[in-house]
Amino acid sequence: MKQTSIWTKDFFTISFINFIIYLVYYLLIVIIAEYSMTEIGASPSQAGLASGIFIIGALIARMLTGIKINQYGEKKVLLIGLIIYSFMGLGYFFAHHIFTLLIVRFIHGFGFGIASVATGTMVAKIIPANKRGEGIGFYTLSTTLASAVGPLLGIFLIHRYSFNHLIGLAVSVLLLALIATLVTKFSLPTKHSSETPQTKKHHFFEKKVLLISFIGACMGIAYSSIVSFISPYTADINLSKAGSLFFIVYSLAILCSRPIAGYIMDRYNENIIMIPSFLLFSLGLYVFSAASSAIAIFVAAAFIGIGFGTFFSSSQTIAIKSVSEERIGLATSTFLAIMDIGVGVGPFVLGGLVTMTGYRNIYLLMAFLILVILAFYLIFNKKILNK
Template identity: 40%
Template sequence: MLYIGFIFFLITTCLYFIVTNFSFLLINRFLNGAALGMASTATGTIVAKIIPNERRGEGTGYYALSVVLAAAFGPFLGMMLTHQIGLMSNFILCSIVLVISFITIFFLKVPQVTSTKKKVEKQGGFSLQHFFEVKAIPIAIIAFFVAFGYSSILTFLTAYTQEIHLANIGSFFFVVYALFTVASRPFTGRLFDERGENWVMYPSFISFAIGLLILGEAHQGIALLIAGGLVGLGYGTFSASAQAISIKVSPKEHMGLATSTYFIFLDAGIGIGPFVLGMLVPSIGYRGMYVSMAVVLFICFFLYYFLHGRSTNTLKLKRTV
């Protein structure tokens, strides 16, 4: 899965160089997304298999940190390269990075997957359970709404900072976001393992929501950077912890299915968000949109309680080294 996903992802990324019309762009974008989904599901499952259960939160947190850093420095580099060199420089950099990443695959020690005739027969026929892990759906639903809120930043931050005349400092939003995420990841992961997920999940909703409120009311650069730090603490902590939860509540043999279920909902929120929010912006403006997303995050606080938080065993877990 990892080999196929990476090769497919590299090919579709290179195809951006020869895009000649909008239809071709949409088709290639669809295939590019499918390849990314395949590769990310494979890597997420590999990580889940090699992390000890008693260090699930911490280990998943370090893995998710790589995704968060990419999502933070990617837009920063993309905006800088597009402005300084041109749009095509982004695709050149992405192609080089993918080639390097593909080479590193051959140095991985991946646990072997064993299958029996009984397992194959059990998986025969069409069923939604073959594509979704039911026990991971509650936390995945919450991930959808959180990602929906995060999509407002990924998609509209550049236009928003231009509108409020803070474009020069706007790109550093993601840098501060990354720094706060990196700084918080070691202790949030350990807290997840030692005290339970509720100790990190509830604060992550509050931090993200307050960050969105400050972002929506920002009039100075310092407010923009403070918002970036709070969003980094909130979304960065949530994305890692929610993925760990989806694996934790699912059967061990369904790690791959749980991982894909989580990312399906997460990516759906990021994908659908810009489409829906794009229709709201003309009516409520960027500031109104960010305040509205803060309300959504506060609702997620209570949604998490009813779907997962109240049934969580928060007793301290013993760690083994």
């Protein structure tokens, strides 16, 4: 009998595994820059690279995994990714020099990239075709939940326990995901792609979504300033406690705004959501740059959550609407891969600027960058929307 329900054992298992994959990512991303500077003696630029090189490893892995996943099977690829992701975590125990830490971060990100592509592919295949939008919506809540719990847990633990305790927790939960994958028999289609390496190598990117992807990369750079430097910045302005709650408010804002934004966008047009998302993200960064109280941190978190959160889902929708149905997968991978470049390069570039400008001016600069990108979006609006 054909499966018609979203709520299956496979769906819950894959969502649980995806939650852990992203939990570990967010657990480490908010504290790795501060750890690099305080414990290893890295410069702000090196600390930014230590943060961003993880995403670069993930980006390379995602591009390669997209080609190989149908050849080897989703579960096998997921196991490979989780093995790398889990056991490379042990490398942090021995990373006492910035060069060693960079190697560990890159390979750790590579494992993350493999595993996250595998879970995304698996869940798309087990959700009934007529409920795919609804199913993917619920599935991505696992990522949103991880983005709330991970930073909160990371900042809480790093100020009360050692970095090694935090790494021990990360490796332990990844081993749970690995065990869950090993013991679960997923009901997945066994059809494999008939494309040859010759045809595949020319299909890494979808040209129609390059402009919106470029905008996504710029927004990713701005967002990376938050995830990479929130811990040292809030410590510098004596608001560490408020900073530890930032991503809770941020995630609640996303959970409340995304369904409304999607409803409005479907019934009206893209610009009615996209333009406010730029403005709110920029406003949030401005408030964050000038923060002197916990209230200001929370207000900034809400604006950034609504702004960046609605931008991400809406711009991905624009990318999907720009292509024919058979190219939706390629459009999605193009958008996410290019956005990853922004998130990965951002910490390194901004880390170099921090020494010259300070944290407050970095966030002010990012607020201005968003307004420049908004102008770019309006100038090339018809081309971006393929109208």
